[in-house]
Amino acid sequence: MANKKRSNGRKLKLPTFLETFKEALLEKFAALLVIVIFLVLATLVVMAFLHGSDYFRLKAVESRGFSDQAKAAAVNTEILKAYINKNIFDIDIKAIANYLARLYPDARSVEIWRALPNKLSIRVNFRKPVVMLGESKFYPVDSEGIVLFNVDPQSQGLLPVISGVEAVFEGSKVKKVESKNLKVALDLLREIKKARFLDSYRLSAIDAANLSDMAFYLDDGIEIRIGFENFKDRLLKLKDTFRDTRLVKDKIKYIDLRFDGVTIGPK
Numbered sequence: 001m002a003n004k005k006r007s008n009g010r011k012l013k014l015p016t017f018l019e020t021f022k023e024a025l026l027e028k029f030a031a032l033l034v035i036v037i038f039l040v041l042a043t044l045v046v047m048a049f050l051h052g053s054d055y056f057r058l059k060a061v062e063s064r065g066f067s068d069q070a071k072a073a074a075v076n077t078e079i080l081k082a083y084i085n086k087n088i089f090d091i092d093i094k095a096i097a098n099y100l101a102r103l104y105p106d107a108r109s110v111e112i113w114r115a116l117p118n119k120l121s122i123r124v125n126f127r128k129p130v131v132m133l134g135e136s137k138f139y140p141v142d143s144e145g146i147v148l149f150n151v152d153p154q155s156q157g158l159l160p161v162i163s164g165v166e167a168v169f170e171g172s173k174v175k176k177v178e179s180k181n182l183k184v185a186l187d188l189l190r191e192i193k194k195a196r197f198l199d200s201y202r203l204s205a206i207d208a209a210n211l212s213d214m215a216f217y218l219d220d221g222i223e224i225r226i227g228f229e230n231f232k233d234r235l236l237k238l239k240d241t242f243r244d245t246r247l248v249k250d251k252i253k254y255i256d257l258r259f260d261g262v263t264i265g266p267k
Contacts (some may be wrong), residue, residue, distance in 0.1 A: 065124040132161045139167040162210025181208040191231040223254035
C-alpha cells in the first residue's frame, strides 16, 4: 500500500521531445506577449503625441469642387473659424461633411480628410446638369434624374431640353423625377454622346411625352424620330443616312428611324 501511494504521488514526466516543444512554445508566447505590449505602449505614445502636440493644431482649410471661388473661400473661412487651433485628430470630420451636405443639397458627395500636419482638405462633388426639364419653366437635371433646384438655369448655357416630363408634381418640388419617360430620354442622350458622329450638331431638345413617338431635334431644326428602343442600331442608320452625299439637310423636316428602313420627310 505504501509503495502504491508513493507511486501515485509521483509527478508525471513528459517525454523529452514534448518537454522541448513545451519550452519552445512558452518562449514564443513570451516573445509574442512582449511584442504585443510594446505595440500597445507605442500606439498609446503615438496617439498621445498626435492628440497633444501643438504641431497638429488646425491652421488652414482648403476646399475644392466649387465653380464659384467665393463660395469655396466662404467655406474655408467658416470651418477654420469654428475649429482653428483645435487638434485635427479631435475634429469630427464626418459631422462637417454632413453639415456641408445639408448646406449644398446639389452635391453628390462631400469628402474631407486630414492633410498633415495642420490642414483640412474638403472636396465637394457637385452634380452636373445634363438637360433642362420642363415646358414653360425649366429645371436643370443631372444624369440620374436628380432635379437641381439650386442651380441657376441661366448659368448652364445651351443644354438640351426634355419636354413631356414634369419636374414639379401637384405644386411640390421633387428631388428625383421617378419617370420612365425621363429615364429613357436620358438613356438616349447617353447613346447620342457615345455615337460621336453628332458632335458637330447641337442637340436642342428631346420630346419624351410619348415613348413610341420619342424624337430628338438638332440645332438645324431636323426632327429625328427614334422611338424608345434599339438606340444604338437606329443611330447607326442615322449615321449612314447623313453620309449619303445626295442628302440635302436644308430640305428635310424629319428622319424616321423607327422601322426597317429610313423615312425622310421633306419640308
